[in-house]
Amino acid sequence: MKYIVCLKQVPETDKVKINPETGTLIREGVKSIINPYDLYALEAALKAKDAYGGKIVVISMGPPQTEEALREAIAYGADEAILLSDRAFAGADTLATSYTLAQAIKKIGDYNIIFCGKQAIDGDTAQVGPELAYRLGLPYATYVHKFEIKDGSLIVERDLDDGTQVLKLNLPALVTIVKEIGEPRVPSIRGKMKAKKAKIPIWTAGEIEADEEKIGLNGSPTRVVNVFSPPARGKKEIFTGKPDECVKQLCERLGEVISI
């Protein structure tokens, strides 16, 4: 069995704000972390490895410092990590990202299950998983919280807003993982020691035989043309005082919103 985990390094998003004066993203002092959903994806892969044996390869597309996140993944128990890094990958939207990941995965070859997070907490699109599955021609399931391999197929349970669907996917397959898969385990001491020494190869556009029209900004049909702070919300009419008086005032205001 070979499992591939797609992992993205993201800023701690609750710290990313817009500078109201310049209208630019404030990034100073914002730590980079492994996308939390990708830790769940990695945990899912580790569970698969515990149950069925095999090897876990983690890949990430990002700038050189993404290597840190990959080392951390090895500490958690991944066997190998590959960094996809090239100036030409910069500015990728989900279409270009999924193409780049697909090229790398084709080069790795011989995989059984690809694990992605449900979504990245910065871009927040949740699109890379399904797009990647399409590019590789794989069956896939999103929002997976439970899975097992049975008679050569992958049986998954996944949450939709109105219920739980059980799907049978032909292998190889791709899944995107939600938090209900279970808390990620703690990295082990051996894992950390291995991570410190691990050699993490860097694959550039050339190495994955990428068509330069399909990567980075060139391969990205979407453009972010503006970023701004969400409109300040909240009228902030705050009542203090006796509860029965406060609720009277509140009900007067709410009359306009719902029928009271």
Place this chain on the structure above:
Amino acid sequence: MLYPLIDEQEMIKEVARKIAEERIVPKRAELDEKEEFPWDILKEMAQADLFGIFIPEEYGGLGFGAFENCLAVEQIAWGCAGVATTYAASGLGAYPILLFGNEEQKKKYLPPIARGEKLAAFGLTEPDAGSDAGAIKTTAVKDGDYYILNGTKQWITNAGEAEIYTIIALTDKKKGPRGASAFIVEKGDPGFSFGKREKKMGIRASATGELIFEDCRIPKDRLLGREGMGFIIALKTLDYARPGVGALAVGLAQAALDEAIKYAKQRKQFGQAIINFQAVAHMLADMATQIEAARALTYTVCKYIDTKPKDFSKYAAMVKLFASDMAMKVTTDAVQILGGCGYMKDFPVEKMMRDAKILQIYEGTNQIQRNVIARELSKEYK
């Protein structure tokens, strides 16, 4: 940095800390309340390689020493002294095998302990033999290729939960303490059963119980070392384990201090945070100073042990004595600083105070530690 650590030591500390923060702290009150054995947490610790820190690599461990082990015990105890006791007691059960076992015994028993698949335990104490360990009555009689054990061990940590037990029993009653020997007994050996499970004041996440041997038959290759070496093995084991109690005390006291400072900065009385009252601030200052002194002693002695000295009984006893008395005082003061809240189960410090008490009792009471130290001193000044 006060205690510079190499990368690997830093990693051990980080892993243990993460388990304490994320897995132990959220569950400790419940474990304490229900006297529940923390299997889930132990599995996570096993998965994280914490059980094999001081066991050599050829026996499935990480090949570090007493110092690295202490770093881990300290952090786990910061989370919960009950879990830390369970963890440290498995090490206590492993030391006799590591120090005195033959190659076959080490190959067979150490790897599962190092991987945390099996817990170990150490059984010396009996109803009539506490501080006076020489008064044990459990016997082991040779019968061809077997030994037959009879007797009862009391208050044994990990009783019933461990798979591997090192037991001190008399092979020659006439010789008294010189007639004691050490054996490996496995859960499931015929005639080996478990008696009463104790209800305790503190460290309630740990299991303490009776081991009952009724014509318990074990193969003769379970003997550790030679016949008659039982007390040498027991005392050496305790020498190695006592600095672990020191680390446990330091971790526990640090947790109490952390809670006390947090509370003192946030609790307001007379219009200000109580940390502004000198009476409170000085208590905190004393607590911090005592902890640091205990930590320094613990680390120093552990590092000394790792140089493989011939005899370090005195220092091991000093660590255990000083650090456990310190933890008792610091946790009691932490309760005082939290006032009424300190006495309530909604806050963690009352548990810490209850937990701290055992550190002055087990692995030799602090009176006995003083005896050991005094005896060594008197030898030195002969």
Place this chain on the structure above:
Amino acid sequence: MELILDKNKCTGCGQCVEVCPFGAIELKDGLPVANDECRLCGVCVRKCPEGALALPEKAKKRDIQDARDVWVYAEQKGNDFTGVVYELLGKGRELAQTLGQRLVAVVIGHEVEKHAHKLINYGVDVAYVIDHPELKDFNEKKYAQVLIDLIKANQPNIFLAGATPRGRSLIPQVAAALETGLTADCTGLEIDPDTSLLLQTRPAYGGNIMATITCAHTRPQMATVRPHIFPRPEALSGHEGKIVKVEVEALPQGIEVLSFVQAEIEGPDLTEADVVIGVGRGIKGPENLKLIEKLACLLNAQIGGTRAVVDAGWLSHRYQIGQTGLTISPKLYIACGISGAVQHIVGIQSAKTIVAINKDPEAPIFEVADYGIVGDLFEVIPALIEEIKTRRGESS
């Protein structure tokens, strides 16, 4: 790919440094240099007073002139369409009118033709119906193939779908197959009067920032759209539209739906509710949910909670609101005993009105609230229940 600078024109004024939304430009030796954060968004190019900056883009001219019409994917739920479909028809019609194009809907499923008529009443000019027994259950591979074939054959200009779990899972494949852009989870859509491009606005970074996104060179311009953002339009009378049945060829295999278990009946859908009451640690324990339920009953509200409450086991994870749970957009959200961690705020930001009840006047929840009451919720909520009853003349 790097920003192109005409050194002869550049005066080193530094305006580009100021305006770069990603803080990616620095002046080195008096000239702007972009680092890895540069996304070539073009803001600096437009703002440069000297016209010294340019994007390196190789104009990728695909034939996009022929692309026409605004399409809406009509996702179904039980015997009806999901609420967001109606909202999209309202918005889609507005966009179509602005562009002078048609509004088209796509219905996929089995025995669904009867529902398609409903769409016509909401201004749909053409409703494509793809009906096949194998399409009875939602199946990403099969549904995607149907959409891909249909879009390839018709070349729409804009394609919209609800940002529901099904929509967000299904639609990305279509974008990948057509090699076009897809904007996720939009909360704003409008047509740029100059370029006629669809300006798609969406939250990112967990709702901490908003981004406007365009897709200039490929068609369709695709977006998934967050439910409850746009108003549900009234049905039109007398609108004429046609229903076109589309035959399906062999459908792809690979995913088989074994079962679907509807969430338990008492498992309401928070994302569809008009009024939601959120509870935090401040309710102290699950036994106090009874009080909240009383209020919920009066307001016909659903109850959700913070991660802390779910982790404590007081509520099922299905009702967790926030970053790792649900994103809701009710008309009214009442936060009871919730301090307002960003991770929670992210999930409630698009509520029309937020009411906060908390005894800590400093609680960040008040920062986003429209109305707040500083007080003990165990006093405020009973008082609120009484007040509502009195107003309704059902005083007890």
